Amino acid sequence: MLRSSSTPGVAFGAGAYLIWGMFPAFFGLLAFASPAEVVAQRILWTLVVVLGVLAVTGRLGGLRGIDARTWRLAAAASLALSINWGVYVYGVLVGRVVECALGYFVNPLVTVAFGVVLFRERLTRPQWVALALGAAAVAVLTVDYGRPPMIALVLACSFAAYGLVKKVIRLDALRGIAAEGLVAAPIALVVAIGFVVTGHSEIASSPAHFGLLAATGPVTLVPLLLFAVAAQRVPLSTMGLLQYLTPALQMAWGVLVVGEPMPPSRWAGFALIWLALLIFSADAVARTRKAAALR
Numbered sequence: 230m231l232r233s234s235s236t237p238g239v240a241f242g243a244g245a246y247l248i249w250g251m252f253p254a255f256f257g258l259l260a261f262a263s264p265a266e267v268v269a270q271r272i273l274w275t276l277v278v279v280l281g282v283l284a285v286t287g288r289l290g291g292l293r294g295i296d297a298r299t300w301r302l303a304a305a306a307s308l309a310l311s312i313n314w315g316v317y318v319y320g321v322l323v324g325r326v327v328e329c330a331l332g333y334f335v336n337p338l339v340t341v342a343f344g345v346v347l348f349r350e351r352l353t354r355p356q357w358v359a360l361a362l363g364a365a366a367v368a369v370l371t372v373d374y375g376r377p378p379m380i381a382l383v384l385a386c387s388f389a390a391y392g393l394v395k396k397v398i399r400l401d402a403l404r405g406i407a408a409e410g411l412v413a414a415p416i417a418l419v420v421a422i423g424f425v426v427t428g429h430s431e432i433a434s435s436p437a438h439f440g441l442l443a444a445t446g447p448v449t450l451v452p453l454l455l456f457a458v459a460a461q462r463v464p465l466s467t468m469g470l471l472q473y474l475t476p477a478l479q480m481a482w483g484v485l486v487v488g489e490p491m492p493p494s495r496w497a498g499f500a501l502i503w504l505a506l507l508i509f510s511a512d513a514v515a516r517t518r519k520a521a522a523l524r
Contacts, residue, residue: 238462242471245455250478256321262431264319272417274446276410303408306394313387320380326483332384333476338363339385355512359505366501373494402457
């Protein structure tokens, strides 16, 4: 399939990032349950939905052909994603949505840093400037918060690690999600049963609670599928710019709806991050255009 910045492709990508950007609104509705139960139910319901999609499309048998190396990679991806989900849900439920948004603003810079450390990738001068500004922003926010922004840093690092694994795993989007879910399902099932046995489970406490926890499955899967479709049709540079929709919406929710405080020092830290991302994105677009001109 040809890659092009067609309107449908951009619409799919924007749809995925817009849904992710509204996650604080949805997961805020799950405050009745503990973060651990929410994550366990999310893993299980996402697996149920994706297996159902694979069964309906006649692709369920494709899971049998996954080799041992790919299962190990799926386990690594599942671990990184489970950490990301758990910390994100915790951040939303304790009212630290802005810090969650910071994590996804920082994520592209952390991904680049991983490339340097793990794969000895060479960076351009603008990329080095962007990384330096990102480090300065974290320092400023550490002083502002009175502590390192650990929720943001864990979210950024776990999602960057997930992205690195997804680059090398040889599975399409649906089978990849299914494999990750199958690996995590036994632990998630034990956690879910543990909540039931100890009398702390919320899923059966009311139809509304059951419906909201069950909805974590399709709510998780739909944007992932939209993203997979968009990635086939839209240049990486465009997807890279679209991704900032998610933390921007999450930050707006935290500031305007939840009413989280944003003192001047915190704005200064975010301004440094935005400047770093502006430089990083401009460099990525310029290099993409240069590469296209040489073809």
